[in-house]
Amino acid sequence: MLMRCCILALVLALVLVPGVAGAQPCTESLTALFERVSPAVVSIQSTKINKIRPQRRFETVVGSGLIIDRNGEILTNAHVVDGAASMSVTLDSGAKVSARIVGLDPVLDVALLRVDVSGALPAAQLGDSATVKVGDEVVAIGNPLGLDQTMTRGIVSGLNRMLPGISDEPMIQTDAPINPGNSGGPLVDRCGRAIGINTLISEDAQSIGFAIPINAARAVLRDLREAGRVVRPWLGIQGRAIDAGLADVVRTPVTSGYLVEIVYDGSPAEAAGVRGGTLAVVVQGDEYLLGGDIVTAIQGSPVRTHQDYVAKVKTLRPGQRVRVTLMREGQSRDVTLTVGERPRLPSDLGD
Numbered sequence: 497m498l499m500r501c502c503i504l505a506l507v508l509a510l511v512l513v514p515g516v517a518g519a520q521p522c523t524e525s526l527t528a529l530f531e532r533v534s535p536a537v538v539s540i541q542s543t544k545i546n547k548i549r550p551q552r553r554f555e556t557v558v559g560s561g562l563i564i565d566r567n568g569e570i571l572t573n574a575h576v577v578d579g580a581a582s583m584s585v586t587l588d589s590g591a592k593v594s595a596r597i598v599g600l601d602p603v604l605d606v607a608l609l610r611v612d613v614s615g616a617l618p619a620a621q622l623g624d625s626a627t628v629k630v631g632d633e634v635v636a637i638g639n640p641l642g643l644d645q646t647m648t649r650g651i652v653s654g655l656n657r658m659l660p661g662i663s664d665e666p667m668i669q670t671d672a673p674i675n676p677g678n679s680g681g682p683l684v685d686r687c688g689r690a691i692g693i694n695t696l697i698s699e700d701a702q703s704i705g706f707a708i709p710i711n712a713a714r715a716v717l718r719d720l721r722e723a724g725r726v727v728r729p730w731l732g733i734q735g736r737a738i739d740a741g742l743a744d745v746v747r748t749p750v751t752s753g754y755l756v757e758i759v760y761d762g763s764p765a766e767a768a769g770v771r772g773g774t775l776a777v778v779v780q781g782d783e784y785l786l787g788g789d790i791v792t793a794i795q796g797s798p799v800r801t802h803q804d805y806v807a808k809v810k811t812l813r814p815g816q817r818v819r820v821t822l823m824r825e826g827q828s829r830d831v832t833l834t835v836g837e838r839p840r841l842p843s844d845l846g847d
Contacts, residue, residue, distance in 0.1 A: 522686045524688070526649065534645050535618040536682075537563075537620075537681055539560060540559045540680060542557045542576060542582070543557075544581060545581050559572060560572065561681070562680070568617060569610055570585065570609040570610070573605050573606065573607065587613075588618070593612070597609055603844065604665055606716065623687070623690055625710045626709075632651060632686070634684060634686070635672060635684050636673070638674075638678035640674075649672055651672070652668060657669045664806045666712075668709055675697070683707040693713055695707060695708050728838040729836075729838065730835065731765050732762075732765040733758070733765045735788070736754070736757065736784070736802060738755040751790050754791040756770060756790065759771065759788075763836065767833065771787075771789045772788040795808070795818055795819055815834065816835045817833070818835055
């Protein structure tokens with residue numbers, strides 16, 4: 497009986513005593529956190545040649561970056577360094593060194609740089625963005641407007657934000673102030689771990705910024721190191737989810753699925769005869785390009801939402817033959833196409 501009581505008391509102690517059964521929240525002061533993390537944050541200056549405006553032949557872009565390896569690997573946004581004729585990195589010490597692009601992914605908007613230095617550099621600790629929750633306190637560290645080593649504070653406002661037309665990758669939303677020059681800098685949790693790479697702000701609202709989850713960036717590092725790019729499957733379709741309820745509004749037969757609005761020239765979809773939209777219709781403020789095919793399944797798996805379409809395409813591989821089920825003029829049909837490698841598109845990085 498005594499043994500049982502002792503075991504029960506031990507179990508209660510493990511459950512009730514903070515820091516024993518679960519991890520304690522990080523209570524380090526923001527000042528100490530900044531002093532510990534900021535040495536791994538750098539300023540990036542890239543010079544680009546403007547081929548469209550001869551009167552402004554050169555354009556200087558300033559952004560931020562995060563040292564992820566003591567030997568000189570730096571993670572930043574692709575739009576900061578894409579097309580750079582020359583590039584330099586200013587370290588926390590004030591030293592300015594040249595940098596080169598190891599790999600770049602315009603889809604995720606990440607780039608991997610390398611600087612050659614004689615000694616070891618301070619590297620950031622990467623967190624796990626899968627554990628982030630709405631309401632978590634975060635800070636953004638970077639070089640907004642060229643102001644070196646600035647920290648702003650906020651919370652995680654939302655998760656898995658999809659921004660059609662901008663990115664098909666789920667983003668972290670935050671109200672921590674992010675300004676021009678912060679691009680490529682880290683979004684850091686309260687324990688000083690980088691959970692995201694700050695990438696863009698909303699021009700239509702205040703206190704809405706977005707960061708690429710660090711797990712997504714980490715997942716492409718190997719491809720960037722080894723191939724300089726990320727190979728992605730591609731069908732050559734751009735569209736949006738559509739619901740059968742829209743039929744009463746537009747007075748046209750509509751099936752729930754993924755509405756094909758644009759079929760890219762030279763794409764697998766074009767080769768298979770997939771049709772894009774021809775009639776622009778605005779319904780409750782949303783614009784639809786109707787008249788095209790509606791994708792209802794890929795390889796037999798139902799497609800009902802934009803997320804369904806993106807998730808299914810991600811499972812494919814270039815060169816693979818796949819069956820796509822379409823609804824056209826009220827009739828269901830299957831087409832077979834060969835998956836291609838996604839090229840760089842005009843919408844990438846604001847091209």
